Amino acid sequence: MSATTPVRRLTVTDVARMFADGERIAMLTAYDYPTARLLDEAGIPLILVGDSVGQVILGYESTVRVTLAEMLHHTKAVVRGSARALVVADMPFLSYATPDVALTNAGAFLREAGAQAVKIEGGVRSARVIETLVKAGIPVMGHIGLTPQAINAIGRVRVQGRTREAARALLGDALAVQEAGAFAIVLELVPEQLARAITERLRIPTIGIGAGPGCSGQVQVITDLLGFSDYSPRHARRYADLRATILAAVGAYAADVAAGTFPGPEQTVRMDDEVLADVLGRSALDRAGEAGSGAGDAPAGIPLDRDL
Numbered sequence: 001m002s003a004t005t006p007v008r009r010l011t012v013t014d015v016a017r018m019f020a021d022g023e024r025i026a027m028l029t030a031y032d033y034p035t036a037r038l039l040d041e042a043g044i045p046l047i048l049v050g051d052s053v054g055q056v057i058l059g060y061e062s063t064v065r066v067t068l069a070e071m072l073h074h075t076k077a078v079v080r081g082s083a084r085a086l087v088v089a090d091m092p093f094l095s096y097a098t099p100d101v102a103l104t105n106a107g108a109f110l111r112e113a114g115a116q117a118v119k120i121e122g123g124v125r126s127a128r129v130i131e132t133l134v135k136a137g138i139p140v141m142g143h144i145g146l147t148p149q150a151i152n153a154i155g156r157v158r159v160q161g162r163t164r165e166a167a168r169a170l171l172g173d174a175l176a177v178q179e180a181g182a183f184a185i186v187l188e189l190v191p192e193q194l195a196r197a198i199t200e201r202l203r204i205p206t207i208g209i210g211a212g213p214g215c216s217g218q219v220q221v222i223t224d225l226l227g228f229s230d231y232s233p234r235h236a237r238r239y240a241d242l243r244a245t246i247l248a249a250v251g252a253y254a255a256d257v258a259a260g261t262f263p264g265p266e267q268t269v270r271m272d273d274e275v276l277a278d279v280l281g282r283s284a285l286d287r288a289g290e291a292g293s294g295a296g297d298a299p300a301g302i303p304l305d306r307d308l
Contacts (some may be wrong), residue, residue, distance in 0.1 A: 123173020
């Protein structure tokens with residue numbers, strides 16, 4: 001594309017085209033302006049402002065603690081930092097308990113924060129909410145399998161759909177989300193074979209996280225991918241070790257400050273010495289005035305504790 005061609009933000013229609021063309025879809029989370037800029041520049045087509053922000057950025061013990069105001073705040077930053085990617089905002093816990101509540105809150109993500117779509121957890125139980133939003137013109141991405149907002153009911157993080165009954169329930173959830181009008185669906189912590197079977201039976205793309213390579217695309221938490229922590233989930237692959245890089249950089253900075261080698265000449269600005277002398281009352285004119293003063297006069301120069 002030429003430098004004069006305006007950048008166009010992707011839409012759910014583009015996602016459908018990618019899926020129809022057999023193109024695997026890469027999605028990553030972002031929670032701030034600088035990260036969104038980098039992901040956009042790298043060509044990531046979908047950016048998820050995940051409620052995982054609660055754990056990886058805000059320090060909460062689970063996503064349940066994340067508020068609507070916090071999600072709107074981070075979504076606005078990601079939208080400002082991106083120009084091409086389709087930005088999907090996670091709707092936090094209890095922000096879509098009923099269709100009416102969901103409509104109000106989802107509308108805020110599009111109208112106030114500038115997102116292009118929202119993501120909602122739950123299959124059959126959330127189908128009515130998804131249908132209401134889609135009919136109102138709000139694109140929805142579904143999310144089944146492990147649903148982190150239900151962690152207090154699930155008990156712990158674990159793979160979903162291992163048994164016959166659970167697997168059939170997940171397939172029913174996926175079909176319900178599709179029929180409700182979602183444009184895509186996240187499959188989290190689902191056995192590889194089941195995720196592949198669900199993907200083969202849907203007309204919309206599946207985005208896997210811990211669900212094997214058979215999905216239409218993949219999503220990862222950006223801090224897992226970049227290695228911000230000494231812990232890495234099994235489903236994640238580290239493509240960098242920024243924890244070690246940051247620790248080394250910060251340690252080197254602290255050592256330079258302690259040694260007095262930072263800031264150096266390259267980071268320091270100087271002024272004209274004659275101008276400084278004039279400011280402090282030590283110019284030739286000030287010295288001439290001092291020579292004509294009596295012995296009882298105050299010393300020449302401007303007291304540094306005086307309000308200039």
